[in-house]
Amino acid sequence: MQILIIEDNSDIIANLYEYFEPLGYSLDCARDGVSGLSLAAEDNYDVIILDLMLPRLDGIKVCQKLRGELKLSTPVLMLTARDTIDDKVTGFESGADDYIVKPFSLIELESRLKALVRRASDSHVESKLVLGSLEFDPLTLNLTREGVSLKLKPIGYNLLSILLKDSPQVFSRKKLESLLWGDLPPDSDSLRTHIHSLRQVIDKPFKKSMIKTVQGMGYCMVNPDE
Amino acid sequence: MQILIIEDNSDIIANLYEYFEPLGYSLDCARDGVSGLSLAAEDNYDVIILDLMLPRLDGIKVCQKLRGELKLSTPVLMLTARDTIDDKVTGFESGADDYIVKPFSLIELESRLKALVRRASDSHVESKLVLGSLEFDPLTLNLTREGVSLKLKPIGYNLLSILLKDSPQVFSRKKLESLLWGDLPPDSDSLRTHIHSLRQVIDKPFKKSMIKTVQGMGYCMVNPDE
DNA sequence: CCCAATGTTAAGAAAGTGTTAAATTAGTTA
DNA sequence: TAACTAATTTAACACTTTCTTAACATTGGG
Numbered sequence: 019m020q021i022l023i024i025e026d027n028s029d030i031i032a033n034l035y036e037y038f039e040p041l042g043y044s045l046d047c048a049r050d051g052v053s054g055l056s057l058a059a060e061d062n063y064d065v066i067i068l069d070l071m072l073p074r075l076d077g078i079k080v081c082q083k084l085r086g087e088l089k090l091s092t093p094v095l096m097l098t099a100r101d102t103i104d105d106k107v108t109g110f111e112s113g114a115d116d117y118i119v120k121p122f123s124l125i126e127l128e129s130r131l132k133a134l135v136r137r138a139s140d141s142h143v144e145s146k147l148v149l150g151s152l153e154f155d156p157l158t159l160n161l162t163r164e165g166v167s168l169k170l171k172p173i174g175y176n177l178l179s180i181l182l183k184d185s186p187q188v189f190s191r192k193k194l195e196s197l198l199w200g201d202l203p204p205d206s207d208s209l210r211t212h213i214h215s216l217r218q219v220i221d222k223p224f225k226k227s228m229i230k231t232v233q234g235m236g237y238c239m240v241n242p243d244e
Numbered sequence: 245m246q247i248l249i250i251e252d253n254s255d256i257i258a259n260l261y262e263y264f265e266p267l268g269y270s271l272d273c274a275r276d277g278v279s280g281l282s283l284a285a286e287d288n289y290d291v292i293i294l295d296l297m298l299p300r301l302d303g304i305k306v307c308q309k310l311r312g313e314l315k316l317s318t319p320v321l322m323l324t325a326r327d328t329i330d331d332k333v334t335g336f337e338s339g340a341d342d343y344i345v346k347p348f349s350l351i352e353l354e355s356r357l358k359a360l361v362r363r364a365s366d367s368h369v370e371s372k373l374v375l376g377s378l379e380f381d382p383l384t385l386n387l388t389r390e391g392v393s394l395k396l397k398p399i400g401y402n403l404l405s406i407l408l409k410d411s412p413q414v415f416s417r418k419k420l421e422s423l424l425w426g427d428l429p430p431d432s433d434s435l436r437t438h439i440h441s442l443r444q445v446i447d448k449p450f451k452k453s454m455i456k457t458v459q460g461m462g463y464c465m466v467n468p469d470e
Numbered sequence: 471c472c473c474a475a476t477g478t479t480a481a482g483a484a485a486g487t488g489t490t491a492a493a494t495t496a497g498t499t500a
Numbered sequence: 501t502a503a504c505t506a507a508t509t510t511a512a513c514a515c516t517t518t519c520t521t522a523a524c525a526t527t528g529g530g
Binding site for chain 1: 342343359410412413414418419422426427458459460461464
């Protein structure tokens with residue numbers, strides 16, 4: 019099991035490593051909110067232990083960005099100090115799944131983590147993305163329109179997910195570039211080419227087109243039968 | 245669905261009946277640990293709701309006897325009071341599958357129960373992995389395709405299990421590496437070699453191949469006869 | 471009509487993958 | 501412990517696919 023710890027207190031970090039590593043858990047650690055978030059973005063953790071008070075970006079903000087911008091549902095367990103009980107509520111509202119008050123028992127922490135992970139894997143009914151007759155399963159990469167099976171390149175799948183997930187939201191080129199490539203987008207306007215390839219597959223073989231250009235604004239996907 | 249309630253508080257019992265019976269659940273009830281245990285021994289319940297504090301035999305003991313002496317794996321959901329947080333842990337160690345803190349929301353209780361039941365019925369079938377004519381038993385390492393017996397190296401069996409368990413999900417190289425090696429994967433791209441060896445055994449001797457590469461995305465296993 | 475934004479295309483660059491074999495490591499047995 | 505065997509990792513190479521770049525074409529709003 020992969021655990022991400024976002025915590026600035028060295029003692030706590032040391033304790034966690036000491037307890038969990040021998041049990042066969044695999045741990046990663048970030049010392050502040052920003053780097054924690056970027057680690058979390060890799061999306062290969064089963065659960066995140068998140069301190070409420072953090073340098074650069076506090077736990078609540080981290081959690082909100084995790085759910086909002088990154089659209090990740092990795093379960094989050096929030097660590098709070100005893101004297102900030104009110105924050106518990108905020109913690110939940112921010113999208114955390116559980117909290118534990120410092121100082122905490124490691125055994126209890128472990129059982130909470132297990133419960134979170136189990137619950138998460140249960141609700142793994144997972145999001146198939148559907149828009150009209152277009153269906154896309156991000157897990158199997160199975161993609162069909164009107165029952166016809168379609169194939170894309172990696173960036174194509176990414177692009178499609180992004181556009182589909184919040185359809186019919188309009189995404190600016192800039193936004194799309196940052197979602198696709200993060201901090202270091204290509205020098206050229208490569209996105210244009212990718213949109214083009216995507217259309218070749220998604221729209222070209224069919225009567226109506228789903229990928230819409232909004233001049234000067236960006237792109238979006240729509241259900242043409244509405 | 246058959247639910248056994250082991251609880252001494254009449255109000256709680258009444259609440260449960262009031263909520264669950266109209267939903268079509270069938271409830272039985274015991275007022276103390278000993279009689280609860282003897283009812284549970286009949287082994288025709290899908291799930292047991294067990295209070296921690298009980299006359300004659302407390303919840304932990306009940307649970308331990310249930311698992312230990314009666315050898316039953318009926319899922320148990322433990323009810324605990326808010327001020328006995330330490331007991332949560334004990335609850336898990338005793339073999340309970342989940343816990344919920346009083347006072348609890350009936351809706352949440354219901355969804356927890358459903359999750360427990362589903363998981364239990366899932367894990368029953370667990371042992372053998374089958375995809376088309378490929379059969380693999382992770383316990384005995386018995387592996388056959390079209391009736392032909394096959395052999396792998398340790399990592400090969402692991403890899404196969406992973407790919408098979410969630411077929412036809414596509415696993416990225418990164419994901420596979422982390423599942424196979426956890427935190428410290430080999431420096432080189434050793435996974436490539438392992439996939440190759442796996443194919444030598446699973447696919448090479450047969451007409452159709454089951455291990456599919458999705459360029460840039462990862463690998464998955466499919467049933468070629470679909 | 472003009473210009474910036476967008477669509478289209480193709481070629482070279484970069485990244486990913488299959489394959490093989492040797493080197494290294496781990497595990498056994500004498 | 502040494503010698504042997506099995507398993508894993510590393511490294512090299514060939515090959516394929518995907519991505520980026522850049523040039524040119526087209527479109528649509530001001």
